[in-house]
Amino acid sequence: MSADLYVYYKVRDGDTAALRERIGALQRQLAVAHGVAPQLKHRPAAQDGLQTWMEVYPRVGAGFAAALEQACAQADIGPLLAGPRHHEVFTDLP
DSSP states (O other), X not given: OOEEEEEEEEEEGGGHHHHHHHHHHHHXXXXXXXXXXXXXXXXXXXXXXXXXXXXXXXXXXXXXXXXXXXXXXXXXXXXXXXXOOEEEEEOOXX
């Protein structure tokens, strides 16, 4: 059974360019390795110098979340985040 994985987090305005480059690279890598079609989104307005970003990974299988976390660790995105990454999983209604 596949599911959609949503990951959201805060980013300081000054770190957006560097983070966008790293997230783009890891999403390209995951697309090739896992056959996913990743998306990167953000809220239209920053608040208090922070942006909210969301990564969307539609129709992923079991084990993808672990592969994503490993890719994030290898890309060293942690220092560019303003807080934790939050994961949500949604499935289609029958």
